[in-house]
Amino acid sequence: MMTYKHIQKLDAKTDLIILCSKGNLNTLKTFVSVEKIDFEGAFSESQLYYGSNGNRIYALGLGEPKDAVKIDDAFRKLCFNQKKYWKGTIQILADDLTIDQVKKAVVGLEMATYEIGQFKSKKEDQKNLNISFSSPNTISNALKEGKLIGETINRIKALVDAPANLKTPEFLGKWAEDSAKTNNYKCAVLHKKELEMQKFDAVIAVGQGSVNPPVVIVTEYLPKKGGKVDIGLVGKGITFDTGGLSIKSSTNLHYMKSDMGGAAVVLGVVELVAKLKLNINIVGVVASAENAVDSNSYRPGDVINSYSGKTIEIIDTDAEGRLVLADGLSYMIKKFKPAQVIDLATLTGSVVQTLGYSAAGMFTNNKKMAQKMSDIGFDVNERVWQLPLFADFEDDLHSDIADLRNFSGKPIGGAITAAKFLEAFMESHKNWMHLDIAGVSFGDSAYSKMKGASGYGVQLITNYIKSLI
Numbered sequence: 001m002m003t004y005k006h007i008q009k010l011d012a013k014t015d016l017i018i019l020c021s022k023g024n025l026n027t028l029k030t031f032v033s034v035e036k037i038d039f040e041g042a043f044s045e046s047q048l049y050y051g052s053n054g055n056r057i058y059a060l061g062l063g064e065p066k067d068a069v070k071i072d073d074a075f076r077k078l079c080f081n082q083k084k085y086w087k088g089t090i091q092i093l094a095d096d097l098t099i100d101q102v103k104k105a106v107v108g109l110e111m112a113t114y115e116i117g118q119f120k121s122k123k124e125d126q127k128n129l130n131i132s133f134s135s136p137n138t139i140s141n142a143l144k145e146g147k148l149i150g151e152t153i154n155r156i157k158a159l160v161d162a163p164a165n166l167k168t169p170e171f172l173g174k175w176a177e178d179s180a181k182t183n184n185y186k187c188a189v190l191h192k193k194e195l196e197m198q199k200f201d202a203v204i205a206v207g208q209g210s211v212n213p214p215v216v217i218v219t220e221y222l223p224k225k226g227g228k229v230d231i232g233l234v235g236k237g238i239t240f241d242t243g244g245l246s247i248k249s250s251t252n253l254h255y256m257k258s259d260m261g262g263a264a265v266v267l268g269v270v271e272l273v274a275k276l277k278l279n280i281n282i283v284g285v286v287a288s289a290e291n292a293v294d295s296n297s298y299r300p301g302d303v304i305n306s307y308s309g310k311t312i313e314i315i316d317t318d319a320e321g322r323l324v325l326a327d328g329l330s331y332m333i334k335k336f337k338p339a340q341v342i343d344l345a346t347l348t349g350s351v352v353q354t355l356g357y358s359a360a361g362m363f364t365n366n367k368k369m370a371q372k373m374s375d376i377g378f379d380v381n382e383r384v385w386q387l388p389l390f391a392d393f394e395d396d397l398h399s400d401i402a403d404l405r406n407f408s409g410k411p412i413g414g415a416i417t418a419a420k421f422l423e424a425f426m427e428s429h430k431n432w433m434h435l436d437i438a439g440v441s442f443g444d445s446a447y448s449k450m451k452g453a454s455g456y457g458v459q460l461i462t463n464y465i466k467s468l469i
């Protein structure tokens with residue numbers, strides 16, 4: 001557990017972190033009296049000195065102005081690597097940090113406490129540390145907010161990293177119900193029977209091959225009077241994606257436990273918005289199923305119905321995310337009529353081919369939303385990059401026997417055709433955005449040996465929502 005405090009004066013006997021921009025070691029030199037300082041202040045570089053009282057004095061490099069967007073990572077790395085030596089209180093000389101940078105620092109420190117080894121029989125002891133920021137600014141709100149953001153990101157990462165035998169659709173529903181109770185918002189879980197009654201046929205088709213029944217999770221945080229929904233978030237919650245009968249190869253198949261990364265962002269953002277008590281009406285819908293192989297699985301060639309009433313010819317059962325999202329989006333529009341809709345999904349391998357691990361694919365016809373999301377993405381270092389929704393791709397979704405098909409069958413433009421498929425269920429909503437987060441939600445990290453959840457999206461979407469207030 002970390003607690004964060006604002007202090008006015010440093011204590012000379014306590015461990016201290018001194019922040020240095022590249023080439024500017026003036027502050028450091030007032031604390032450390034060494035002739036030659038082996039440290040330049042490059043981003044995330046750190047160096048340990050000992051003060052005359054035997055206390056640790058870390059120099060932490062913040063690099064150049066352009067590095068400021070990822071300042072959280074400098075704190076995260078130092079804390080992750082050094083916290084085993086820390087006891088009691090660590091001070092941070094944060095006089096030159098803006099309020100926003102203090103918040104980011106706290107997010108990074110909090111993220112350093114994330115324990116990926118949740119399922120080890122022997123867990124590391126969590127220790128209690130006080131982090132004291134010395135600053136002339138009014139930072140106590142930034143400290144509180146940073147902690148809430150960091151905590152929420154860690155909870156979301158734990159969810160994405162959890163194995164699929166534990167993390168069933170029902171488990172996600174229970175997670176949301178617990179979060180709603182703790183943080184004072186509404187949550188309803190639509191179970192299998194209810195889904196059948198309400199004709200969530202696409203969700204049901206995707207989930208019918210699994211012993212773990214599908215659910216749709218509906219969360220509502222509506223603090224503003226009148227009940228008009230400002231923003232609706234929809235997330236893909238595939239708890240495990242085998243590909244279904246169009247089965248995936250076994251290489252890296254275990255990582256398909258992370259195919260609910262979009263759902264995790266939706267759950268995390270609603271929780272965080274409620275924790276921060278933001279004055280905005282938000283609804284989150286998660287469409288969750290396990291895409292399994294079974295004699296009861298839906299098949300390539302099947303024609304299924306959907307919540308919207310549109311019929312879909314299944315070409316590939318591995319294109320399941322767009323099916324559950326179609327129902328989630330239709331339900332969102334019909335039931336809540338939100339002013340804006342954003343969906344998030346680990347939707348395609350194609351977006352990973354296109355943008356790698358560097359940005360989410362952003363699809364929207366709304367220039368204002370695109371510009372805002374793009375700017376915020378750079379600010380929080382959770383980038384998005386726009387890809388087109390050209391009408392040229394519509395033919396790729398033509399079906400002779402149904403209203404549309406779920407896959408073009410061609411190895412080109414996969415992220416775009418997936419987005420075009422979703423668009424067909426949006427009823428020409430003017431303020432809709434789809435984010436394909438397949439490349440950024442889960443991957444390699446400096447903090448684990450295997451791939452893991454990144455926490456991508458929580459800050460991006462929360463800051464976007466804040467910009468609407």
Ligand code: BES
Pocket residue numbers: 241243259316318319320321346347348349350352407414438439
């Ligand atoms: N869950 C996958 C997409 C994915 C791939 C996420 C890699 C994370 C990492 C999705 O359901 C899928 O299988 N998409 C197929 C669609 C194709 C069959 C039309 C893909 O992108 O190959």
Ligand code: ZN
Pocket residue numbers: 241243317318319320321
């Ligand atoms: Zn799939």
Ligand code: ZN
Pocket residue numbers: 238241259318320321346347
């Ligand atoms: Zn999938």
